[in-house]
Amino acid sequence: MSGRKSLHEHNATGDMILDFILWDVNPEVFHSLSQSDSVFRFLGNLRWYGLLFATAFLVGQWLMQKIYLTEGKPPRDVDTLTLYMVAGTVIGARLGHCLFYEPNYFLAHPIEILYIWQGGLASHGATIGILLSAWLFSRNRAGQPYLWLMDRIVILVALAGALIRTANFVNAEIVGKPTDLALGTVFAAPTRIYLEEGLAKQVLGVSSFKGSKDTVINGQQLTAVRFDLTYDAATNDTRSVNFSLLNDVSQLIVRANEPELNVVLPAQPQVRVVPEGNKIVGSIMVWGLPRHPAQLYEAFTCLLLFVALWRYWSRKGAQVPHGQLLGTFLVVVFGLRFAYELLKENQVGFEDNLALNMGQILSIPLVLFGVWLVFRPRNRSVQS
Numbered sequence: 043m044s045g046r047k048s049l050h051e052h053n054a055t056g057d058m059i060l061d062f063i064l065w066d067v068n069p070e071v072f073h074s075l076s077q078s079d080s081v082f083r084f085l086g087n088l089r090w091y092g093l094l095f096a097t098a099f100l101v102g103q104w105l106m107q108k109i110y111l112t113e114g115k116p117p118r119d120v121d122t123l124t125l126y127m128v129a130g131t132v133i134g135a136r137l138g139h140c141l142f143y144e145p146n147y148f149l150a151h152p153i154e155i156l157y158i159w160q161g162g163l164a165s166h167g168a169t170i171g172i173l174l175s176a177w178l179f180s181r182n183r184a185g186q187p188y189l190w191l192m193d194r195i196v197i198l199v200a201l202a203g204a205l206i207r208t209a210n211f212v213n214a215e216i217v218g219k220p221t222d223l224a225l226g227t228v229f230a231a232p233t234r235i236y237l238e239e240g241l242a243k244q245v246l247g248v249s250s251f252k253g254s255k256d257t258v259i260n261g262q263q264l265t266a267v268r269f270d271l272t273y274d275a276a277t278n279d280t281r282s283v284n285f286s287l288l289n290d291v292s293q294l295i296v297r298a299n300e301p302e303l304n305v306v307l308p309a310q311p312q313v314r315v316v317p318e319g320n321k322i323v324g325s326i327m328v329w330g331l332p333r334h335p336a337q338l339y340e341a342f343t344c345l346l347l348f349v350a351l352w353r354y355w356s357r358k359g360a361q362v363p364h365g366q367l368l369g370t371f372l373v374v375v376f377g378l379r380f381a382y383e384l385l386k387e388n389q390v391g392f393e394d395n396l397a398l399n400m401g402q403i404l405s406i407p408l409v410l411f412g413v414w415l416v417f418r419p420r421n422r423s424v425q426s
Contacts, residue, residue: 064227067090138168204344204345
């Protein structure tokens with residue numbers, strides 16, 4: 043569930059109501075099936091991240107086929123190239139996360155590097171993986187020199203970046219820093235899922251709703267978010283539900299400082315229990331923390347870059363100077379990445395003690411490489 047309130051709307055007491063977006067979407071594409079006994083329950087394991095990740099490669103393969111046909115290259119090579127790209131992206135992204143962000147842990151537990159299903163992928167590592175796998179592919183391909191190939195690949199990588207960052211937004215991961223701007227987003231799903239999983243045997247379901255007031259705590263603007271927990275009245279009564287909610291809230295307070303929950307609880311939790319037919323609805327009111335939707339900032343700029351690169355290639359075709367599109371991609375994507383990191387929470391604790399976080403540090407050499415590619419001397423005749 044998501045929604046917006048006007049910046050100029052007021053509640054009954056005349057207090058300003060914070061404008062924000064409440065974002066609460068399940069990471070599973072077919073969440074209802076994942077909790078049912080349907081024969082299609084296996085579809086519940088399909089997550090938005092995996093769907094958009096796969097879509098990026100499928101669409102990318104189709105577009106690369108068009109590029110190869112347009113420029114007279116053997117289209118059968120695209121299938122092999124796609125395999126190289128998938129391997130380079132996944133291996134590079136996983137190793138990048140393990141070695142750049144959590145080296146001490148993964149060097150001590152090397153087998154867990156293979157546990158890719160537990161999450162942990164780094165875009166800088168994916169970039170390195172793509173650069174290396176494209177080089178391996180191009181070594182024995184006549185008429186497909188490395189920079190020519192990378193100029194075409196980055197067009198598709200820009201589109202993939204837009205899809206993957208959208209998936210990050212759906213998953214409420216790589217969140218931005220707190221903000222009171224109109225685009226401020228409260229990611230309610232982590233708290234809702236925490237309540238659902240922690241009370242799986244008692245609660246029929248949990249929903250989130252926007253409240254009608256806001257507050258300021260430690261200088262940070264917060265806004266009310268209500269979580270409704272539905273219980274079966276046949277096995278519960280209002281008294282037991284009230285007790286359970288107070289206990290659950292006290293447990294939530296313990297975790298309230300964890301950034302991924304994106305909530306702050308009042309000193310005296312607000313709990314309300316109401317019978318509704320054969321169900322009992324218990325409500326918990328918390329303070330939601332609006333954050334920059336930094337994932338969407340990156341997704342939007344990647345989409346714009348994809349359109350610009352595709353149009354440039356469509357006009358120039360084989361006349362694109364080798365390295366021009368690759369250099370442009372590196373400068374734009376990682377130059378903006380350096381800036382966007384200022385709006386994002388650090389991913390791991392050690393970054394808090396650094397002048398620049400890991401994302402910024404890793405972006406600098408890629409931007410410099412891109413600048414060199416764009417402005418390096420080159421022959422006017424472009425050979426393919």
